[in-house]
Amino acid sequence: MRPVLFELFSRPIYGYGTMIAIGILAALLLLSSRVKKNSKYNEDDIYNMSLIAIASGIAGGKLLYIITEMRNIIEDPSLLKDVGSGFVIYGSIIGGAISIFFYCKRKKWDTLDTFDLIIPSIPLAQGFGRIGCLLAGCCYGRPTDLPIGIVFNNSPFAPSGVHIHPTQIYSSIFDFLLVIFLLWYDKRKNKKGNTFALYIIIYSIGRIIVEMFRGDPRGTVSILSTSQFISIFTLILGIVLFNIRKPKVSFNN
Template identity: 50%
Template sequence: MKNELFSIGPITIYGYGLMIAIGVLAAYFSATYRSKKYALDPDKVFYVTVWAVIGGFGGAKLLYLITQLPAILKDPSLLKDARNGFVVYGGIIGGILAAWLYCKVAKLKFIKYFDLVMPSVALAQGFGRIGCFLAGCCYGKETNSAFHILFHDSAYAPNNVPLIPTQLISSGLDFLNCIFLMWFAGKKKGDGQVAGLYLVCYSVGRFVLEFFRGDLERGNVGSLSTSQFIAIFTAIAGVVLFFWFGKKKAQGPEKNIQEEKVV
C-alpha cells in the first residue's frame, strides 16, 4: 500500500487520485456504452457525468466539513488544507442533485439517466475504495483475525497494526453492486427501480461495514456514525423508489422536449 506511486519531475502521482480518475473514466465510458442499449443520447451522458462529478466532489467535501464543524470552529486554520476530507454520502447526494439540475435545465427525463448512471457510480466507488486502500484512509478496526492488512507508511491508518481491510471489502461490495445493478437493469419493471435498488444495496452494505471501521473522523449522530444515520434514510428512499416506480412501466427512448417540438 503506497499512496505516492511515482514522480515525473515535480509532479507526483498519488494512488488515491489515480484511482479516483480511473473510477470517473470507467463510470463515464460504461454509462456511454450502455446508453446506446437504452436509446439515450451519449452526448447528454457526458454532461450528466461532468455535473455529477462536480456536484459529487462538492457534496463530499461539504458533508465532511459539517462532520468536522466543532473542530473547525476551534481551529479555523483547518480550512486551509482542502486536499483531504471527503464523505462518500455527501458525494452521492451532491452528485444526484447536480445531475437532476442539469436534466431539468436540459429538459431531459432525469429518472432515465438516474437509472443509467447508478451502476456506473457503483463501479467508480469500487475504484475509489482501492484508492482509499493505497492511501490508508477509511481503515478498519484492529483485529486478531488472519484476514487483516498491515500499513507500514500510512499518514492516516495506524502503522504496523493488524487492521480489518474495510477498504477492500467496500471495494468488492461496490463492484458486486455494479454487476448486480447492470443485470437487474434488463429486468426492471419501471424507470427508477435501478436507482432505488442502488440506494438500498449501498446503504445496507455501508451501514453494516461502518461497525468495522476504525477511523474516528467520520462524525456521529448519537450511537451511530454520520454515514449510518444517513444510510437509514437513503435505504428507505431506495425502497420507496423501487416499489413506486415498479408500478410504472418503463418508457421508450428518451426524447428531448425541444426536439419533440421541432418534429
C-alpha cells in the first residue's frame, strides 16, 4: 500500500489518482491507435466523445455510489465531502455508455460498431484503476491463509496486520487479460456488437467471481453484493446482445 507516491512542490501525489490518470491516458492511446486504422471515424470527434464519456463515467460512478450508500450517507453526510473517492465502477460504465450512445446518435454513427471500437480501452483503464485501489488499500479482500495473501498496515480502508486476498490484483490481471482477448477477437470477422457483447459477458462473470473474495463493506442486495446483483443483469444483456443478431440458417435443396 502506498496512498501517497511522492510529493511535488510540497503537495502529495496520490497513488490512486495517479493510476486512474495513467489508465485514462493508456485507454485514449489505445483508442487513438485503433481509430487510425479505421477510416470511418474522425480522430477529433472520437476525442471529444471520449472526454464526454469520461465526465459522464465519473458522474455515473458517483451517483451509483450515493444510491448504494444512501443509508450510510443519511447517517453521516460528511461521506460526501471527499469528492475524490466513493465511486462504483458499474455506475461509471453505465454513465459512459449512455453518453456514447447519444453521441453516436448525434453523429449518425453505427452504435454497435462504435462500441466495438471503444470497448478494449475500457478494461485497460480498469486494470490500472485497480492498481490504484491496491495502492490506496481500498476494495480489499477477505482474510485468507493462502500464500498469495497480502497484509496492509495503517491503511485507512483495509484492516491492519490481517492476511487477506489481493482482490485488487485479481481484478487488475483479469482486466489486462480481457484487453488482450478483446483485441484478438476483434480482428476476426464478426458481427457488429459481438466484441462489445463479449466484454459485457466476460466482465460480468469475472466480477461475480472476484466479489466472492472481497471483504470491504459495500452495498448488498439480499445475499449478493450490489455489483454481483448488477452483473446478473449485465450478463443476461451481453448474452442476448451476442446472440440476437445471429443469421437464420437456411437449407437449400
